[in-house]
Amino acid sequence: MQKRILTGDRPTGPLHLGHYVGSLQxxxxxxxxxxxxxxxxxxQALTDNFEHPEMLAGNVLQVALDxxxxxxxxxxxxxxxxxxxxxxxxxxxxxxNLVTVATLERNPTVKEEIKQRNFVKGVPVGxxxxxxxxxxxxxxxxxxxxxxxxxxxxxIEQAREIVRRFNRLYGKxxxxxxxxxxxxxxxxxxxxxxxxxxxxxxxxYLGDPPEAVRKRxxxxxxxxxxxxxxxxxxxxGNPVFTYHEVFNPNxxxxxxxxxxxxxxxxxxxxxxxxxxxxxxxxxxxxRERRAEYQNRSKQVYEIIAExxxxxRALAQATMGEVREAMKIAYKFA
Ligand code: TRP
Numbered sequence: 001m002q003k004r005i006l007t008g009d010r011p012t013g014p015l016h017l018g019h020y021v022g023s024l025q026x027x028x029x030x031x032x033x034x035x036x037x038x039x040x041x042x043x044q045a046l047t048d049n050f051e052h053p054e055m056l057a058g059n060v061l062q063v064a065l066d067x068x069x070x071x072x073x074x075x076x077x078x079x080x081x082x083x084x085x086x087x088x089x090x091x092x093x094x095x096x097n098l099v100t101v102a103t104l105e106r107n108p109t110v111k112e113e114i115k116q117r118n119f120v121k122g123v124p125v126g127x128x129x130x131x132x133x134x135x136x137x138x139x140x141x142x143x144x145x146x147x148x149x150x151x152x153x154x155x156i157e158q159a160r161e162i163v164r165r166f167n168r169l170y171g172k173x174x175x176x177x178x179x180x181x182x183x184x185x186x187x188x189x190x191x192x193x194x195x196x197x198x199x200x201x202x203x204x205y206l207g208d209p210p211e212a213v214r215k216r217x218x219x220x221x222x223x224x225x226x227x228x229x230x231x232x233x234x235x236x237g238n239p240v241f242t243y244h245e246v247f248n249p250n251x252x253x254x255x256x257x258x259x260x261x262x263x264x265x266x267x268x269x270x271x272x273x274x275x276x277x278x279x280x281x282x283x284x285x286x287r288e289r290r291a292e293y294q295n296r297s298k299q300v301y302e303i304i305a306e307x308x309x310x311x312r313a314l315a316q317a318t319m320g321e322v323r324e325a326m327k328i329a330y331k332f333a
Contacts, residue, residue: 001035002033002034002035003033003034003035003144003145004034004035004036004037004141004142004143004144004145005027005030005034005035005036005037005143005144005145005146005147006036006037006038006039006137006138006141006143006146006177007023007027007038007039007143007146007147007148008038008039008040008041008044008082008137009023009038009039009040009041009063010041010042010044010045011040011041011042011045011056011059011060011062011063012045012049012055012056012059012198013059013062013198014059014062014063014065014066014205014206014207015062015063015066015205015206016196016198016203016204016205016206017187017196017203017204017205017206017243017247018149018186018187018189018195018196018203019066019149019206020070020206021149021182021183021184021187021246022148022149022150022181022182022184022186022187023147023148023149023182024066024067024070024072025070025182025183026147026180026182027072027077027147028070028071028072030145030147031072031073031076031077032076034145036072036076036077036078037077037078037080037141037143037307037311037314038067038072038077038078038079038080038307039080039081039082039137039311040060040063040064040079040080040081040082040304041082041134041137042056042060042081042082042083043082043083043088043089043133044082044130044133044134044137045059046126047124047126047127047130048113048117048119048124048127050124050126060081060304061297061300061301061304064079064300064303064304065207065290065293065294065300066206066207066290067079068289068290068293068300068303069206069207069286069287069289069290069293070206070286071289074303074306074307077307078306078307078308078310078311079303079304079307079308080307080308080310080311080312081304081308082137084308084312085140085308085311085312085315087140087312087315087316087318087319088133088136088137088140088315089133089136090319091136091139091140091318091319091322092132092133092136094322094326095132095135095136095162095166096129096132098162098165098166098169099129099131099132099158099161099162103158103161104128104129104131104132107131107154107155107158108154109151109152109153109154109155110127110128110130110131110154112151113127114127114128116199131154131155131158131159132158132162134155134158134159135155135158135159135162135163138156138159138177139159139162139163139174139175139177139318140314140315140318140319141311141314141315141318142174142175142314142318143175143177144175144177144178145177145178145179145180146159146177146178146179146180147179147180147181147182148179148180148181149181149182149185149186149195150181150185150186151186151195152179153179153181156177156178156179159176159177160176160177163175163176163177164176170322170325170326170327171325173318173321173322173325174322183246184242184246187242187243187246188239188242189202189203189239190202190203190204190216190217190219190220190221190239191220191221191239192220192221192239203216204216204217204279204283206283206286206287206290207286207287207290207291208283208287209287210280210284213276213279213280213283214276214280217240217272217275217276217279218269218272218276220239220240220243220272220275221239222238222239222240222268222271222272223238226268228264229264229266229267229268229269230264230265231264232262232263232264233261233262233264234262235258235261235262238261240268240271240272240275241254241257241258241261241271243275243279244257244271244274244275244278247275247278247279247282248274248275248278249278250278253274257270257271257274
């Protein structure tokens with residue numbers, strides 16, 4: 001039997017290059033080798049968007065379009081809508097007994113997100129405890145491997161702890177998952193910030209039209225210490241070169257640009273122009289496939305429905321084992 005992958009995204013908007021580098025690329029690469037489930041995590045998206053539930057439905061489709069556009073094969077990969085698998089909520093409740101308040105409070109990613117979110121009425125319990133629900137996401141599908149960006153490592157660690165406790169207490173039912181990081185741990189935003197983030201407006205989306213890509217690239221942050229194109233510049237930590245490394249397949253060109261940049265014989269404009277060309281070559285087939293699927297959204301919804309059906313069947317099977325192990329599989333029912 002094939003080993004399984006589970007990973008997912010919150011449907012709060014279309015996906016961007018950061019998602020691609022962090023996780024999508026690995027999913028595409030591994031889809032033939034692993035039985036792959038991808039969760040469109042609308043329940044998790046609600047934990048900080050509960051006041052705007054209307055934004056989710058449209059973005060479920062947008063995220064599915066991105067999956068298909070980058071080359072996830074719907075014959076192999078199951079796209080699963082989280083809210084349509086209520087067994088996830090059930091497992092989350094049981095897992096809550098296995099996690100302490102102190103552990104949740106230490107989760108560095110959640111801490112960081114709470115700082116950014118500015119919850120006016122205090123931190124909702126749903127948001128604060130979403131790592132528990134994410135552990136249910138991963139384990140209900142018995143995934144061994146979770147392709148994710150670096151910021152998700154604390155979630156995988158939390159899931160591993162829960163699995164160890166569960167299996168020790170109730171018997172070995174669940175699988176301890178391993179994270180798998182992308183080609184780059186973290187793609188910086190176009191503003192040079194730590195990561196691409198919708199709210200910071202520093203993203204290049206997979207479906208962006210060429211003009212939008214050009215505008216973002218031409219306004220990218222570069223080496224802040226360099227004033228004239230004839231000054232020797234820094235390549236390390238310069239997001240334009242980081243992107244070249246990841247998205248420009250012409251290694252010779254990248255090496256030459258780096259060398260000239262260090263010597264002060266190439267300007268930012270040319271380096272960006274070449275990056276735009278490379279990015280556009282990368283994004284064009286993705287954009288085209290995305291548009292094709294967008295015209296056939298009925299078919300995309302069928303793909304999502306089918307994936308969700310398969311995902312739910314698997315989740316129900318795991319829950320049967322979980323209830324059995326927890327001695328709540330009552331026979332009088
Ligand atoms: N927390 C992930 C993110 O913000 C999304 C997610 C939800 C996820 N459930 C998951 C990722 C399970 C991996 C596995 O991107």
